Amino acid sequence: MWLHLITFENKTFLMKGLLLFILFSTLAPSVFGQSALEDRIFDENIKSLELFPQDNRLGYPVLFLDNPNALVLAFDELNRDFQQYVYTFQLCNANWIPTDLSPNEYLDGFTEAYIENYQFSKNTKVPYIHYSLTFPNREIQFRISGNYILKVFPENQANKPIFMKRFYVTNPLCSIFGNILAPSNPALQKTSQEISFKVDISNLNSRFPSREITTQIQQNGRYDNQINQLQALSISDNILDFNLQKNNIFTAGNTFRFFDFSSLAYNSEYIYSINRNEQIDKIELLLAKERANKPYKNEVSLLGKFYIESKTYDNSDLEAEYAYVRFLLARAEPYLDADLYLLGGFDLWGLKHKLEYDFTNKVYSTSILLKQGFYSYQFALKEKNQNFVDVASIEGSHFQTPNSYVIRIYFRAPGTTYDQLVGWQEIVNYTNQVNEQI
Numbered sequence: 112m113w114l115h116l117i118t119f120e121n122k123t124f125l126m127k128g129l130l131l132f133i134l135f136s137t138l139a140p141s142v143f144g145q146s147a148l149e150d151r152i153f154d155e156n157i158k159s160l161e162l163f164p165q166d167n168r169l170g171y172p173v174l175f176l177d178n179p180n181a182l183v184l185a186f187d188e189l190n191r192d193f194q195q196y197v198y199t200f201q202l203c204n205a206n207w208i209p210t211d212l213s214p215n216e217y218l219d220g221f222t223e224a225y226i227e228n229y230q231f232s233k234n235t236k237v238p239y240i241h242y243s244l245t246f247p248n249r250e251i252q253f254r255i256s257g258n259y260i261l262k263v264f265p266e267n268q269a270n271k272p273i274f275m276k277r278f279y280v281t282n283p284l285c286s287i288f289g290n291i292l293a294p295s296n297p298a299l300q301k302t303s304q305e306i307s308f309k310v311d312i313s314n315l316n317s318r319f320p321s322r323e324i325t326t327q328i329q330q331n332g333r334y335d336n337q338i339n340q341l342q343a344l345s346i347s348d349n350i351l352d353f354n355l356q357k358n359n360i361f362t363a364g365n366t367f368r369f370f371d372f373s374s375l376a377y378n379s380e381y382i383y384s385i386n387r388n389e390q391i392d393k394i395e396l397l398l399a400k401e402r403a404n405k406p407y408k409n410e411v412s413l414l415g416k417f418y419i420e421s422k423t424y425d426n427s428d429l430e431a432e433y434a435y436v437r438f439l440l441a442r443a444e445p446y447l448d449a450d451l452y453l454l455g456g457f458d459l460w461g462l463k464h465k466l467e468y469d470f471t472n473k474v475y476s477t478s479i480l481l482k483q484g485f486y487s488y489q490f491a492l493k494e495k496n497q498n499f500v501d502v503a504s505i506e507g508s509h510f511q512t513p514n515s516y517v518i519r520i521y522f523r524a525p526g527t528t529y530d531q532l533v534g535w536q537e538i539v540n541y542t543n544q545v546n547e548q549i
Contacts (some may be wrong), residue, residue: 147207148260149334150459154273156189158239158433159419159482160459162261162276165245169416171332171517172278173535174247176256182278184226184244184261185428187482191238195266196273198244199223200251203258205325205521205530206339207277210257212529217255224250226263230429236391237433237480256282256532257521276459285520285534286311289353293510294360302508304363306516310343310351310534315522320346325521325530326353330361330514331414333460335500363514365506366412367455367487370396373420375432375483391480392434398474399440399490407509412541413487414515417457420484431483440466440475440490440505448495451475454502455488462493462500513541 152160164170165181172182188194202210202217214222232239247253259280264272289308293300306328317323326341341359343351353359370381372394378385386393424430438453445468452462466475492501520534 145208148201148203148209148275148277149207150275150277150461152274152459153271154188157273158187158189158480160186160274160276161419162278169413169418171537172276174253174278174280175535176253176280176282181245181247184246184263184276185241186274187232187239187241188273189237189239189433191240193229193240196226196242196263197223197266197269198226198261198263200253201260201262202255202529203260205258205327205519205532207258207260209260210529217253217257217529219252219254221250224248225266233424233426233429235430235432239433241428243428253280255529256280257530258532279519279532279535281532281535283534284312284314284522287518287520287534287536289518289536289538291514291516291538291540294357295355296357296360299360301510302363302503303360304510304512304514304540305355306359306361306518306538307354308518308536308538309353310518310520311349312351312520312522313349315533317522318525320351323523323525324351325523326351327519327521328359328361329517329519332456332515332517333415333454335460335462335498336361361514361516362503362508363510363512364489364502364508365402365512366408366410367415367489368399369413369485369487370436371485372434372436373483373485374422375434376423392432393478394434394436396436396438399438401440401442401505403504403507405507407507407511409511412513413485414513415455415460415487415489417455417487418485419482427483433480433482435478436481436486437476437478438464438466438488441473442468442475443473445470445475446492449492449501450495451505452491452493452500453477453479453488454491454500455486457481457486457488462491466490513539515539 162172162184165183226242226244228243230241259278260275262272262275287310292305292307294303294305328338343353344356345352371379381397383397384395419427421427421431451466453464464477466477468475489502490505516538518536521530522533523530
């Protein structure tokens with residue numbers, strides 16, 4: 112098979128703001144109005160969407176204005192024909208509401224550009240085209256910190272984006288010091304984790320920190336259980352103290368389930384069977400069981416992340432196969448008034464894959480088309496007509512569970528209408544969990 116790599120060296124935009132204006136003004140208000148934006152894939156042919164630091168494929172999508180780092184966007188389109196795609200960025204406030212700033216106020220260079228790199232898959236049963244992009248780049252750079260949305264759409268179809276993905280640009284003016292503790296409440300000490308920390312805001316010149324500063328804590332990249340609008344216990348000498356509070360406590364959860372089908376030649380751990388005799392390969396995982404009220408088992412965890420890899424070929428981006436992976440959970444009877452979902456980074460933490468109950472075999476199951484690699488996930492319950500996601504009822508919860516917490520500090524300076532991201536700190540209670548797994 113052959114490899115096609117193309118770049119458009121001289122393809123630029125004469126009307127820099129036109130496509131961006133169309134994109135933001137013509138899409139439905141529920142998507143791009145004053146509602147909060149989120150990670151979302153609009154085209155079902157888009158698979159294996161990743162956004163990661165150039166030097167760490169499993170890292171958080173964050174840029175630092177004081178560091179010349181870059182992010183890499185990678186995704187596949189299940190198609191035989193190349194599509195010309197355009198990308199742009201939207202600055203949002205701390206709660207992912209688009210700001211009223213024009214793109215020229217937060218971007219340098221152009222306000223949109225082409226995705227120039229694409230390659231065709233090689234010798235795969237499921238044909239796909241792999242697209243990639245690194246930014247900031249010579250076309251677009253970032254002027255200010257904050258929450259950003261990356262949006263990708265076909266050329267001349269700005270009102271039909273194929274996906275949007277959240278990421279962060281940080282100007283680290285604050286210093287954050289913290290750790291993970293057992294909660295002071297005895298009832299929570301075996302099942303929960305308290306994030307205790309202090310923030311030095313000396314460089315902000317904030318006169319009213321309680322009004323001008325927003326603090327958030329995120330667990331393992333999830334947005335559904337993120338703590339927002341956390342208030343400091345005290346403020347003294349430009350130090351915000353968030354220690355020993357009841358509002359910065361997370362359910363610790365359990366280690367993520369995982370499976371590895373980077374090789375299709377044998378059944379690795381948690382793989383029950385591999386069928387390569389079909390038009391598309393089929394993988395069946397071992398029958399999973401509920402872990403609530405079970406003793407804690409110390410396993411290395413991928414923390415809900417996934418990693419594309421084929422152990423058979425050198426170029427996993429182009430030569431890894433897609434296969435239908437069947438997930439199963441044993442259950443004597445269906446859950447009442449609640450639906451069962453898969454939860455993990457491979458579906459953008461979006462509860463997009465619902466499992467159906469088989470009354471004959473007493474099992475929940477669903478099949479998903481995934482690219483070869485390592486995957487981690489959990490089962491989650493969501494009550495009908497409710498937003499709350501319950502993981503612990505199925506997976507259990509233990510204080511010693513490895514978790515990654517990111518603390519973010521936002522500052523809205525007097526006279527401005529946007530939130531600067533001035534502090535970013537990851538706090539973990541493990542060592543090399545992810546690296547050991549892969």
